[in-house]
Amino acid sequence: xxxxxxxxxxxxxxxxxxxxxxxxxxxxxxxxxxxxxxxxxxxxxxxxxxxxxxxxxxxxxxxxxxx
Numbered sequence: 597x598x599x600x601x602x603x604x605x606x607x608x609x610x611x612x613x614x615x616x617x618x619x620x621x622x623x624x625x626x627x628x629x630x631x632x633x634x635x636x637x638x639x640x641x642x643x644x645x646x647x648x649x650x651x652x653x654x655x656x657x658x659x660x661x662x663x
Contacts, residue, residue: 606614626632641647 606617609617623632626635638646
C-alpha cells in the first residue's frame with residue numbers, strides 16, 4: 597500500500613478515528629527518533645520544580661529566545 601492510498605483512506609475516516617491514528621503515528625515517530633522515553637518521563641514528572649509555565653513558553657515563542 598502506498599502513501600497516496602493510505603491518505604485517501606484516512607480522509608474517509610471519522611475525526612475520532614483520524615485522531616486515534618494521528619496519536620499512533622506520533623507514538624511511532626517518537627519511538628523511531630528515540631524520544632519516547634524522554635517525553636514519557638517529562639509527562640509523568642510529578643515534581644513541579646521541573647515544570648515550565650505556559651507564560652514562559654509564550655514568552656519564548658514571542659521573542660524566539662529560550663528562557
